[in-house]
Each structure stands twice: as C-alpha cells, then as structure tokens.
Amino acid sequence: MTVRVTVGAPLSPLAAALVAAAPLVGAEGLQNCDVYRVYHLDFDGARTQIERLCAEVLVDPVVEQVWIGTEPPRLGHSIEVAPLAGVTDVEARELESAARQLGLRNLRAATARRYDLQGNLTNETVALLSRRLLVNETIEQWSTGALPAVFPSRISVPTEVVAVPLRGLDDRELADLSKARLLSLDTHEMRAIQEYFGSLARHPTDAELETLAQTWSEHCVHKTFTAEIELLHSKANGQRIVSRHKSLLGELRQATEALNPWWLRSAFVDDAGIVAFDDDFDLAFKVETHNHPSALEPFGGANTGIGGVVRDVLAVSARPIACTNVLCFGPEDLSDERMPRGVHHPRRMREGVVAGIADYANKLGLPTLNGAVVYHEGYTANPLVYCGALGLLRHGKHRNSAQVGDRVVCIGGRVGRDGIHGATFSSASMDTTTVDTVGAAVQIGDPITEKGCIEVVERACEAGLYNAITDCGAGGLSSAVGEMGKHLGVDIHLEGLPLKYPGLQPWEIWLSEAQERMVLAVPHSALGALRELCADWDVELTDLGSFTGSNDLVVRHGDHTVINMSMDFLHHGLPRRKLSAIWVDPLPSLVSTPGLGDALLLEFLAHPDIASKEDIVRRYDHEVRGGSVVRPYVGQHGDGPADAAVIKPLTSADTTRAVVLSNGLCPRVGVHDPYAMALLALDEAVRNLVAVGGDPNRVALLDNFCWGDPTKSDRLGGLVRAVQGCVEGARRYAMPFISGKDSLFNEYEGRAIPGTLLISALGVVPDLHRAINSAQMRVGDDLWLVGWGSGALGGSVADALYALGATQVPSPLADPLPRYRRVHALIMAGLVSSAHDCSDGGLAVALAEMAIGARCGLAVTVPTDGEDAFTAFFNEGPGRLVLSAPRHNRDALAASLGRFGRLIGAATADELISIAASNDHAERSTPSISISLAEAVLAFTKRIG
Amino acid sequence: MAQPPILILHSSGTNRDGDAAQAIRLAGGVPHIVHLNHLRRGDVQINDHAALLIPGGFSYADALGAGQRLALELRLWFGEAVAELVSRGKPVLGICNGFQALVRAGLLPGPFEPNTHVVNRQVTLTENANGLFECRWVTLRVEPTVRSSWLQPLKDTLIRCPVAHGEGRFVTSSDDLTQELQTSGLVAFRYQTPTTQPTQPTQPTSACPQSSDARGLYPANPNGSVADIAGICDRSGAVVGLMPHPENHVFDWQRPHGAVGGSGLALFEALVEAAK
Known part of the structure; x- marks a missing residue:
C-alpha cells in the first residue's frame, strides 16, 4: 500500500526566508507561508512499522509535527512541488x-514539498511565486493541491540498437539530422561521418553517431581553439593587421614550453595541470565552467560543476x-521589462548557484x-559559473597509461538519463526553446x-x-572510455552497469552523464583488491570489459553490438575548421569626470562588484581540513576582503611552506580591448598573490575563456585578441599556463555575453x-603606494557607476616583475604589516577596505601623477599595491622599493578615512574625501559595524 | 595507557575525521579512523578503545536531517557497545555532525536506553535561525558549572574556533528544561562575545581573551541557540557534544587574526587524559 506522510514545523526559517524573498521577485501580498515535507511511502507491512520509521528518522519531535495518512488543513493557496521522475532524489534513497x-x-519512497501560501494573493501571484521561488520546471513538477506520487518506472523495455541511415543524404538533410538529434555537428563533420560509414558499407548505429558527436564536440575537442584562424585587426588609428593562427591552443602551449620551469610537472596533458609543491608532493589545479547547465538549473548546474572539477583533480590521482569559484550574474535589481523570456531572474540564479x-x-x-562575483547585464541569460579545485598528490604516484589486458572498471554512481547530450548542448547557443529540448541535460x-570515490582513489x-x-x-562513458582506450582499443559490455531505473537503451x-563516476584501467591481478576497497567505502564497482590492443572501439549490450568502429576515425576523423575573425579597436572618447565628494567613496563601497560578499562566502566552509591560513574575509570582525587564499596543504608536516590561490578577471575592460583584458586580469591575479606573501618567481596560471558563438567573426576576433594577450602575458610575467578551458556559445537569442577571461593563479608562500593579509595595519603604521596609475577609466567600476563612456583602458605593464619581487622580499623579511591590491574602485577603495578590515582610520595624500583627483583615486591601472609598515621600517622600505614606492600617509587612531590629492606629495593638502569608518563599514557590509 | 587508542568513527559523508585525528595525535592519543562498515563486520571493537570521537561531516548526506541516519545506525548496531564504554567512564565526544547524531540517538543529554525503539527527545539541533549554513570563528566558554568530570580542567576557560554548520541551533522543548540543563550542569559550552581587543603578537600565547555571554546576539551566537548553548554533556559526564570545531584550532597559525590564546587543543588533551 501507499501511505502519504506529511511533516511540518510551525516556525521554519525557510518559510520566513520565502516571505522575505517574495517582494524581491515581484510577488506582493504574501504574509505567511507554511512549509511541509511530503513522503509517499509504498511498502508491504504493518502501519506500525511506518509509525516507527517516522519516529526514528523522519520527524524531529522537538520542533516538528507529523501526519500519517492524514493531512494538516490546507491554508490559503496550497501548492505541491515534486522532482520529475528520474531526477536524482538522495532523500528518497536514504529513506529507503x-x-x-x-x-x-521493499519500501519505495517519493518526496515532495508542500507550501501553504497565505495573504492577499491572486492566482497570478501564486503562479509567479511558484515559478520564481519554489519550482524549477526543468527538474520539478508542481500543482495546486495534492500532487500524486511519482515513483520511477519499474518497467523494462526490449533492448534496441537503431541504425541511422546516412547514405544519400545531401548537406541540408545532414544539417537537419544533426539538429534533430542535438548532435551540434556542422555539415563538413556530418559528411566525414557519412563517408566513413559509406566505406564500411553500412549505416552508423545510434550509439556510434552519438559517440562521434560527443567526441567531436566543442566541449571535448576544442574545435575553435584548434581551428585555423585568420584575424583582421583594425586599430583606432586606421592601421589594419592580419595575423594567421594555426591553433590557439598550440600558441598557449608554446608559451608554456618556452618557459618550462623546473617545477612544472605537467601542463595541458591530463585533466588538470600539475606543479611541484616540495620534493615529495605535487599540486594539481583545474578550473572548469558549468555555465549552460547552471542557466537551466542553477542549483544542479553549480552543484555538478564542483563535482566535475573535483573529479578532474581526482583524475590525476x-x-x-x-x-574556488568565480560567478558572473545579471544585476540583482534588474527590472522585469529587461528580463529576457524563459530565463531565471539573476536573484534566483545567484541563490541557486551559491546553494x-x-x-x-x-x-x-x-x-x-x-x-x-561580478554583476553585468550581459550575464542575465548566460550566467558564468567557474568552479575550481586544488589537489595534492605524492610525486611520481600518478599513472596514466592503460595496458593491453587491463580491465575497464567504472566506480561510483548509478546510471540514469541524467545529462544526456550535455557536451553537445554546451557546444550550442541557447534560445527560449532550450529548456524544452535539453531538459534531460540537467544533472543533480x-x-x-x-x-566515497575520493577515498577509494586515494587508497x-x-x-x-x-x-x-x-x-x-x-x-559519459563514450568520452571517458573512448579517450582512455584511444591508443589500444576496448571491448565493453554495458549490461552489467547498475541503473537507477530500468528502461535505458x-x-x-x-552517453549518460550521470555524475560521480571514475573509470580506471585495472590490471587483472589488482581487481580483487580494488573490489574490497570499494566495498569498504560503500562504492559500487563494475567491470566493463578490457583494453584489447585491436585499436577498435567495440561496445556490446548482451548479444547486441552497439558500437564497432576504429579509434583512429573517432579521434582523427574530425575535419579541421577554418575560421575568420575581425577585431576593431574602439575610438578614444572624451571623458569628463565627476567632482569629488565624500558620498562618492560610499557609492563605490556599496557597488555590487565591490561591496562585501560575506553573505555568499560564509555559506561555504572555509575551515575544513584545518589548513586555512588566509581566508576570504579577514580582520578582527572578519569583514575585510582578503586578496588571495593561503593554505597549508600538509597540516601535520613540519614544513612552513604553504600554497596560495588567487584570481583576476576584468570583463568590462574586454568590451573595449580583450588583449589588454588578458594582461590586466593576469596582473590582478599576480598582485593578489603577491599581496599575501606568494612568490612571484613561482606562479602557475590557468586560463578560462567564456565567450559567445565563435563562428561569428566579431566574437572570434575578441577571443583571438584575448589569447594573444595571454601568450604575451606568459612571456612578460614568466609564468606558464598549466591548464585551461573554453566555454563558447554563451549566447541567448543572438546576444553574447561580454567575452570573459578568468586567470587563476597558483603559487607558493615560502613561510x-x-x-599577511589586508587587515593587519596598526595605528601609526606608514602607508606606501607601490606603482603608478595609468589614468584611463575604460572598463572601470567608475565608468559603470557614472556612465562616463570611457573607451580607453589602462595600459598593461611592460616589465611587471621587478616591483613584485621587491614587495615579496619585503613581506618575507617581515617588514610589511599589511598589503592590499588596487583593483575594482582603484586606490581609494583599496584604502577604505584596509581601514574597514583593520578598524582604524587613515590619512593619505595621493599623488595625482598629472591626472585629475577623481581619476587618481578611482582608476584601476595595474601594478599597484598599498603596503602598511611600522614607522621604524621606513628606511628599509624606501631603499628596497626605490622608484616603485611612495610614502603616502599613515594609519590613524581617529576612525576617519581621509584621502587628499596632491601633485606634490611632500605637502599635505585639504582632504578631498573624508568619511567615518562607521559609514564605510555600513556601505560595504550593509551592517552596523 | 601512555597513549590511549581513540576511535574516530567514519561513516559515508564524514569529513573532519582527519582534522580530529590530528588533534588527538597532538594531544598525545593514538587516533584510529574506522569506517562504520568495519565496526559492523566486527573487524574492530568499540570497547578495544579508550574513547570514542564522532567527528563532523554530512553523514549519509544528512538527507533525512542532520545526523539522523547515523543516529539510527548508532542505536541499532552499537547502542550497547557505546553504553558499555560510557559505563566504564570512557569519554565520548561528538563534534558538529557527531553532536547532532548523539542528540538524535538519545545519548545527549540522556539518559540513554540502548534497547528502546524510539527516543523520546526533548532537545534538538535544528536549522540555524537565518536558515543558512554559516562558517565563522566563535568564542566559547567552558561552563564553570559543567558536570562532566573530564571537562573539569577546562572549567571557565575560553576556546576560539570556527563553526561550519547549517543545523546547529540548540532548542529544547521548554524553558523549564533549558533551566534544568543549566542547573544540573549539563550545559558544557556557551557562545561568547569577546571583549578584549586583539593583542599584539609580542604577548605570551598563554594570555586568555576576555568575554561576556553572547546573549543570543548574532554573530557571536551564530545560529540562535537558546541560552547561547553550543554544547552539552550527559548526566554521567562521559558523553560531551558541541557544534563548533575545536579541532580546527590546534596550531597557532590556524587562528585568523591577532588575539592569542583559546586553543582548542586543551579539549583534546582533557579527552586523552580521561581516556588513559
């Protein structure tokens, strides 16, 4: 029989949060909300057993009530929400x-949520609340009143392998077929497949065609980054430069090879880049994007984004x-009129992604x-979700060469329809119908x-x-096994894989992208030991077949041959693309800056890109593993923004060596000049890293390009310029790229995101x-400015705040390392109490953030270097840091910094942030901006400090 | 026993077992991280150990409520073994998810009856007042009136360490019960508002920061727990649980800012001492 159990708490924080959030999504009138958990239990047995189950695991008697077989009265508008059949439901699984x-x-469980929405609500408001706050129709269904139980089907279906006729199809028919089956292959590629199977005198099977589409997808083989590209670059002065590129990926690799430092272990080979940490241990670092899935289902997309990048690191043992994570969203206060159709509101998007x-x-x-976190209207329909993972491995332990005779072993989660077509879907633009066609691409x-997999793989x-x-x-397996068996060939049997529910072909x-799975090449003699290990850690293992040495990909299901094709065609049959690209530099504009006033600095501190992100960051555990040295927020109140993270990876060992992670991105600059964006983002990552004690002589970089449709020449032009900037950056900074990733086709209804390059940096803090961090300056400390401003306001927060129309961006540094080496030496000598980089909002914001973190005042006179005071205070030119240091170190800092450093003022006891401008920094002029510390804290944190 | 063996329980989803093991090691004990499957198979016995530590994490994904399924496992499989350990006066410590499991299993505040079907619970740890997971450093005072014998050396001292949880709000079924927990010495740790400014690093590390009760105010009391209760013990005094993570403050360099003192190591030293 099936029993319905309802559990509710009278005063749940979730209900209170919903009531508070309703007006923010435009739903007025919600006064109260009761939230219930609903369980449908299908079982053979006595009702008393259900009562016991409820008492043991379902109900917290101190704060909750339960209704078994009955229901609490429905108040107001009562709606129910349940996962669609087949969507991962961990709660139901744990209950069973x-x-x-x-x-x-034999109990089977299905879960749902019930919301009783009360207040002065119209049906339209209820529908709005449901869609905006309670339901995601990609993975959930909902109705008013009770929703019937949804149990996954138990019905199995006969196994089918379908041949897909290609013979005789013309280009147009091939294109239609590609579109109808979501293959994301162009006609050249479809034609190559048609020819191959023509030579075999048969049709491809559905699985063969799908495998080719996955393996040849932009996501898997980076067609754009390996294409031949011709760029026409028109400069503002009318000069036109044509450059030819054999492979963007190749150019990035060459930049790394040209440097090839001794501590580089592996770059662009495996799923993650690897560098030495010390004599015994290496570090693996990878940053991925999960943009397309997050756009459809923010929680599940971001959730599996972390899961995926962690597996990348696990895949290098x-x-x-x-x-780490870097997020780009549309503005949170975006009005309904500006919202594209079929898109989650940025507020909902942010909430889901962060959760x-x-x-x-x-x-x-x-x-x-x-x-x-960056907010820009261009990300409204295409949010960017960058997820990073750092790993530690014993040097020399990672193996990545399968042997003939090895077993192909899959460990981890079960297979469902989750995420089928994920790779091809993320290799296409989105429109209002995307949700309907690729709903199955979403994973939870x-x-x-x-x-469990992590524990097993480590051992x-x-x-x-x-x-x-x-x-x-x-x-799924098509990519993992296809790639691993590339040089050997494999013979696979699918029928043994455990499924989440029957009925899968x-x-x-x-093809399933069911999460949480690793594939291993296991010598026959080791299989028993691996089985035992998996049993110890509650991880399922399936022996799928063997590496054969035949160089063929053979996949069977029972008596059916599902796939039989050559690895050579799969991996080398893809025709190379030829693309053309155009970039036109903008004309310089005349910029008139606003006059200075105290309110300006407060407006900067409250700008979404600058204001505190504590409300997001404190939802992440940043203490687990006990290795955290510099955390995201610092200072005695824990609200000063840190520049970078410092982690001691071996907490138990005697070494004082630590790792530093930082990042840089400046998409606003890229709108005007993607080449400069690459160099400026790189500089930001480096100065953040140096500010906490990282060694600038030992930095490894990751690139992550998120762009629009690269088959459009203007999008591609920006992308090529950004790659040129990266290559030049690797040379100027003497820092190798060790891994990278591109996510293209970030477009919605023909509108592209601002081309966005994230540079992530990995370094070492010797001791x-x-x-140090940005919040350790003490009253009486000297304040030093390292570097000069470039003056240009293009791409700055100032430009965004006051719509200045600036198109000229700051000039990248020609010779960046000397200043960073000097700062690093001073920090390692213990002469600097605190350091903070000048990024969003420029020098003035950097100073205010230091004051907030340290809870003390400061008085400085900023040299304007020929600019007006506004530009001097708020420009975001590269290469600048503020250092605080005790007075008695003044001579040492002056000697060491030389022309790079200028003494600009001191930390004060008066709780005032006073910033003056002067062309002659020896003489202090009247303060141009003077705000109280309390005002600054309030603007930055929205809290009374 | 010079170096008592301490069992650190690992179930699917446990993740601060390594942190706890490190704290035990530094405190002079020998940590054994044991997967529940090994205990269930009988490969390892709880009572071959001198103490039991249930560390933090998300056992079984906390899918049925924090620590709920682990509590069921504890009662169904190991109720008698844990009761025996407690009757021998050996310490049992639950941190975060471990605390949640001990409360849901009925071991805290007790009395624990291993063979009853369903626990009649009067206290719980439920969703934080703001409904969100929260990670931040807090200050705790070991209650001067605490009953637990192994916490006696720490009475009235302060521990500074992080919280990292979504379901850590301590709630009782009535104000009378809250009062009774306090008067009978079952309240072990309370959230505090630190009152001293960060000291200069030149001061000796033995200096202890000053504090006053958090009085329910966020963020000193990070989750809205009644009477600022961060941890409790049972009537025997052997079983202790708390939400914050003293195992993440056992080295000076782990402390995020200026002020010295308040190391969590003292708690593990007391546990190891009692286990001897």
Whole structure:
C-alpha cells in the first residue's frame, strides 16, 4: 500500500526566508507561508512499522509535527512541488535505505514539498511565486493541491540498437539530422561521418553517431581553439593587421614550453595541470565552467560543476584539498521589462548557484577559499559559473597509461538519463526553446557518492591498483572510455552497469552523464583488491570489459553490438575548421569626470562588484581540513576582503611552506580591448598573490575563456585578441599556463555575453608565518603606494557607476616583475604589516577596505601623477599595491622599493578615512574625501559595524 | 595507557575525521579512523578503545536531517557497545555532525536506553535561525558549572574556533528544561562575545581573551541557540557534544587574526587524559 506522510514545523526559517524573498521577485501580498515535507511511502507491512520509521528518522519531535495518512488543513493557496521522475532524489534513497535497516525491505519512497501560501494573493501571484521561488520546471513538477506520487518506472523495455541511415543524404538533410538529434555537428563533420560509414558499407548505429558527436564536440575537442584562424585587426588609428593562427591552443602551449620551469610537472596533458609543491608532493589545479547547465538549473548546474572539477583533480590521482569559484550574474535589481523570456531572474540564479556550490563543496569536506562575483547585464541569460579545485598528490604516484589486458572498471554512481547530450548542448547557443529540448541535460549531484570515490582513489593510487584513471564527465562513458582506450582499443559490455531505473537503451547508458563516476584501467591481478576497497567505502564497482590492443572501439549490450568502429576515425576523423575573425579597436572618447565628494567613496563601497560578499562566502566552509591560513574575509570582525587564499596543504608536516590561490578577471575592460583584458586580469591575479606573501618567481596560471558563438567573426576576433594577450602575458610575467578551458556559445537569442577571461593563479608562500593579509595595519603604521596609475577609466567600476563612456583602458605593464619581487622580499623579511591590491574602485577603495578590515582610520595624500583627483583615486591601472609598515621600517622600505614606492600617509587612531590629492606629495593638502569608518563599514557590509 | 587508542568513527559523508585525528595525535592519543562498515563486520571493537570521537561531516548526506541516519545506525548496531564504554567512564565526544547524531540517538543529554525503539527527545539541533549554513570563528566558554568530570580542567576557560554548520541551533522543548540543563550542569559550552581587543603578537600565547555571554546576539551566537548553548554533556559526564570545531584550532597559525590564546587543543588533551 501507499501511505502519504506529511511533516511540518510551525516556525521554519525557510518559510520566513520565502516571505522575505517574495517582494524581491515581484510577488506582493504574501504574509505567511507554511512549509511541509511530503513522503509517499509504498511498502508491504504493518502501519506500525511506518509509525516507527517516522519516529526514528523522519520527524524531529522537538520542533516538528507529523501526519500519517492524514493531512494538516490546507491554508490559503496550497501548492505541491515534486522532482520529475528520474531526477536524482538522495532523500528518497536514504529513506529507503533507513527503512531496510528497520526491516521494511521493499519500501519505495517519493518526496515532495508542500507550501501553504497565505495573504492577499491572486492566482497570478501564486503562479509567479511558484515559478520564481519554489519550482524549477526543468527538474520539478508542481500543482495546486495534492500532487500524486511519482515513483520511477519499474518497467523494462526490449533492448534496441537503431541504425541511422546516412547514405544519400545531401548537406541540408545532414544539417537537419544533426539538429534533430542535438548532435551540434556542422555539415563538413556530418559528411566525414557519412563517408566513413559509406566505406564500411553500412549505416552508423545510434550509439556510434552519438559517440562521434560527443567526441567531436566543442566541449571535448576544442574545435575553435584548434581551428585555423585568420584575424583582421583594425586599430583606432586606421592601421589594419592580419595575423594567421594555426591553433590557439598550440600558441598557449608554446608559451608554456618556452618557459618550462623546473617545477612544472605537467601542463595541458591530463585533466588538470600539475606543479611541484616540495620534493615529495605535487599540486594539481583545474578550473572548469558549468555555465549552460547552471542557466537551466542553477542549483544542479553549480552543484555538478564542483563535482566535475573535483573529479578532474581526482583524475590525476590527486587528493582534492580546496575549491574556488568565480560567478558572473545579471544585476540583482534588474527590472522585469529587461528580463529576457524563459530565463531565471539573476536573484534566483545567484541563490541557486551559491546553494549548489555550498552543498557540494561543504559535503565533500573541501574548503572554498577563493573566488569573485561580478554583476553585468550581459550575464542575465548566460550566467558564468567557474568552479575550481586544488589537489595534492605524492610525486611520481600518478599513472596514466592503460595496458593491453587491463580491465575497464567504472566506480561510483548509478546510471540514469541524467545529462544526456550535455557536451553537445554546451557546444550550442541557447534560445527560449532550450529548456524544452535539453531538459534531460540537467544533472543533480550526489556529493556523498563522490566522497566515497575520493577515498577509494586515494587508497587505490597509494596501493598501485590502477594503470590509468579518468573521470566520467561530459559525454559519459563514450568520452571517458573512448579517450582512455584511444591508443589500444576496448571491448565493453554495458549490461552489467547498475541503473537507477530500468528502461535505458544502450546508447543512453553509454552517453549518460550521470555524475560521480571514475573509470580506471585495472590490471587483472589488482581487481580483487580494488573490489574490497570499494566495498569498504560503500562504492559500487563494475567491470566493463578490457583494453584489447585491436585499436577498435567495440561496445556490446548482451548479444547486441552497439558500437564497432576504429579509434583512429573517432579521434582523427574530425575535419579541421577554418575560421575568420575581425577585431576593431574602439575610438578614444572624451571623458569628463565627476567632482569629488565624500558620498562618492560610499557609492563605490556599496557597488555590487565591490561591496562585501560575506553573505555568499560564509555559506561555504572555509575551515575544513584545518589548513586555512588566509581566508576570504579577514580582520578582527572578519569583514575585510582578503586578496588571495593561503593554505597549508600538509597540516601535520613540519614544513612552513604553504600554497596560495588567487584570481583576476576584468570583463568590462574586454568590451573595449580583450588583449589588454588578458594582461590586466593576469596582473590582478599576480598582485593578489603577491599581496599575501606568494612568490612571484613561482606562479602557475590557468586560463578560462567564456565567450559567445565563435563562428561569428566579431566574437572570434575578441577571443583571438584575448589569447594573444595571454601568450604575451606568459612571456612578460614568466609564468606558464598549466591548464585551461573554453566555454563558447554563451549566447541567448543572438546576444553574447561580454567575452570573459578568468586567470587563476597558483603559487607558493615560502613561510606561512610571514603570510599577511589586508587587515593587519596598526595605528601609526606608514602607508606606501607601490606603482603608478595609468589614468584611463575604460572598463572601470567608475565608468559603470557614472556612465562616463570611457573607451580607453589602462595600459598593461611592460616589465611587471621587478616591483613584485621587491614587495615579496619585503613581506618575507617581515617588514610589511599589511598589503592590499588596487583593483575594482582603484586606490581609494583599496584604502577604505584596509581601514574597514583593520578598524582604524587613515590619512593619505595621493599623488595625482598629472591626472585629475577623481581619476587618481578611482582608476584601476595595474601594478599597484598599498603596503602598511611600522614607522621604524621606513628606511628599509624606501631603499628596497626605490622608484616603485611612495610614502603616502599613515594609519590613524581617529576612525576617519581621509584621502587628499596632491601633485606634490611632500605637502599635505585639504582632504578631498573624508568619511567615518562607521559609514564605510555600513556601505560595504550593509551592517552596523 | 601512555597513549590511549581513540576511535574516530567514519561513516559515508564524514569529513573532519582527519582534522580530529590530528588533534588527538597532538594531544598525545593514538587516533584510529574506522569506517562504520568495519565496526559492523566486527573487524574492530568499540570497547578495544579508550574513547570514542564522532567527528563532523554530512553523514549519509544528512538527507533525512542532520545526523539522523547515523543516529539510527548508532542505536541499532552499537547502542550497547557505546553504553558499555560510557559505563566504564570512557569519554565520548561528538563534534558538529557527531553532536547532532548523539542528540538524535538519545545519548545527549540522556539518559540513554540502548534497547528502546524510539527516543523520546526533548532537545534538538535544528536549522540555524537565518536558515543558512554559516562558517565563522566563535568564542566559547567552558561552563564553570559543567558536570562532566573530564571537562573539569577546562572549567571557565575560553576556546576560539570556527563553526561550519547549517543545523546547529540548540532548542529544547521548554524553558523549564533549558533551566534544568543549566542547573544540573549539563550545559558544557556557551557562545561568547569577546571583549578584549586583539593583542599584539609580542604577548605570551598563554594570555586568555576576555568575554561576556553572547546573549543570543548574532554573530557571536551564530545560529540562535537558546541560552547561547553550543554544547552539552550527559548526566554521567562521559558523553560531551558541541557544534563548533575545536579541532580546527590546534596550531597557532590556524587562528585568523591577532588575539592569542583559546586553543582548542586543551579539549583534546582533557579527552586523552580521561581516556588513559
């Protein structure tokens, strides 16, 4: 029989949060809301057993009430929300497992939520509330009143392998077929497939065609980054430059090879880049994007974004030890009229994404230590979700070469229809119909299953139980096994894989992007030990087949041959693309800056890109593993923004060596000049890293390009310019790129995001006891400015705040390293009490943030270097840091910084932030801006300080 | 026992077991991280150990409520073994998710009856007042009136360490019960508002910061717990639980800013001492 159980708490924080959030999504009149959890339990047994199950695991008697078989009266508008059949439901699974422990062997559970919305509400308001706050129709269904139970189907279907006729189709028909099957292949590629199967004198199977589409997707082979491109670059002075590019990826690799420092272990080879940490340990670092899935289902997209990048690090046999994330959203106060159709409001998007990241990283037990949030209207329909993971591995332990005869072993989660077509979907633009066609591309994560995989892989690596390992990401087994068996060939049997529910066809099993799975090449002799290890950690293992040496990809399901094609065609049959690109530099504009006033600085501090992100960051655990040295927020009240994260990866070891993680991005600059954006983002990442004690001589970089449709020449032009900037940056800063990723087609209804490059930096702090942060200046300390401003306001927060129309961006540094080396030496000598970089909002904001973190005042006179005071205070030119240092170190700093450093003032006891401008910095002029510390704290944190 | 063996329980989703093991090691104990599967199979016995520590994490994803399924496992499989350990006067410590599991299993505040079907619970740890997971450093005072014998050396001292939880609001079924917990010495830790300014690093590390009760005010009391209660003990005094993470403050360099003192290591030293 099926029993409906309802559990509710009279005063739940969730209900209060919903009431508070309603007006923010434009729903007026909600006065109260009761939230209930609903369970449909299908079981054979006595009702008393259900009563016991409820008392044991479902109800907290101190704060909750339960109704078994009955229901609390429905008040106001009562709606119910339940996951669609097949969507991962960890709660139901854990409930079934608890029931088994209590003797209810065959209980099946389905969950739902009930919301009784009360107040003066119209049906339209209820629908608005549901869509905006309570339901995501991509993964959930809802109705007013009771929703019937949805149990996954138990019906199995006959296995089918369908041939897809290609013979005789013309270009147009091939294009239609590609579109109808969501293959995201162009006609050249479809034609190559048609020719290959023509030569075999047969049609491809559904699974063969899908495998080719996955393997040849932009997501998997980076067609744009390996294409031949011709760029026509028109400069503002009318000069036209044509450059030819054989492969953007190749150019980035060459930049790294030209440097090839001794501490570089592996770049662009595996799923993550690897550098040396010390003699015994290496560090693996990777940043991924999960933009398309997050746009459809913010929680699930971001959730599995973390899950995916953590597996990338696991796939180089590293133990994940920290996470990062950088998020780009539309403005939170965006009005309804400006919202594109079929898109989640930025507020909802942010809420879901942050909750998704927190859920996954916290549950994996990984500290989230570094990140950024940027708001821009261009991200409204295409939010960007960058997820990063850092791992630690013993040097020399990672193996990545499968041997003939090895077993192909899959460990981790079960297979469902989750995420089918993820790789091809993220290789296409989106429009209002995207949700309907690729709903199945959305996955919901299950971090505890992934945690089990981490424990198993760490021990299996230590014991040498595998010869190669990779993660099951986009394209599922088709990509993972296809890639791993590239040089050997494999023979796979799919019928043994455990499924979440019956009814999957072989091509679906093969393509499923069900999360939390790793594929390993395991010598026959090690299989028993790996099985035992998996059993110890509650991880499921399937022996799928073997590496054959035939160089063919053979996949079977029972007696059906699902795939039989050559690895050579799969990996080398893809025709190379030829693309043309155009970039036109903007004409310089005349900019008139606003007059100075105290309110200006407060407006900057309250700007969404600058204001405190504590409300987001404190939802991430940044303490777990006990290695955190510099956290995201610092100072005695924990509200000063830190520049970078410092982590001690081996907490137990005697070493004082630590890791530093930082990032830089400036998409507003990229709108005017993507080349400068690359160099300025790189500089930001480096000065953040140096500010906490990182060594500028030992920095590894990651690039992450998020762009629009690269088949449009203007989008591609910006992308090529950004790559040129990266290549030049690697040279100027002598820092190798060790890994990278591109996410293209970030367009909605023909509108592209601002081309966005994230530079992530990984470095070393030689002695963690010398690490400093932005909030340690003390009353009486000298304040020093390192570097000069460039003056240009294009792409700055000042330009965004006051609509200045500036098009000229700051000039990148020609020779950046000398100043950073000097600052680093001073910090390592213990002569500097605090350091903070000048980024968004320029020098004035950097000073205010230092004052907020340290809770003391300051008085400085800023040299204007020929600019007006507004520009001097708020420009975002590169290469600048503010240092605080005790007075008695003045001579040492002056000698060491030389022409790079100028003494600009001191930290004061008067709780005033006073910033004056002067062309002659020896003489202090009247303050141009003077605000109280309390005002600054309030503007920055929205809290009374 | 010079170096008592301390069992650190790992179930699917546990994640601060390594942090706890490090604290135990520094405090002079020998940590054994043991997966629940090994205990259930009988490969390892709880009572071969001198103490039990249930660390933080998200056991079974906390999908049925924080610590709920782990509590069920504890009662169904190990109720008698834990009761035996307690009757021998050996310490049991639950941190964060471990605390939640001990409360839901009925071990805190007790009395614990291993063979009853359903626990008649009067206290709980539920969603934070703001409805969100929160990570921040807090200050705790070990209650001067605490009953637990192994916490006696720490009475009236301060511990500074982070919280990192979404369901840490301590709630009781009535004000009378809250009062009774306090008068019978079952309240072990309370959230504090630090009153001293960060000191200069030249001061000796033994200096202890001053504080006053948080009086329910955020963020000193980070989750809205009644009477600022951050942790409790049972009537025997052997079983202790708390939400914050003293295992994440066992080195000086882990402390985020200026002020010295308040190391969490003292708690683990007291536990190891009692386990000897």
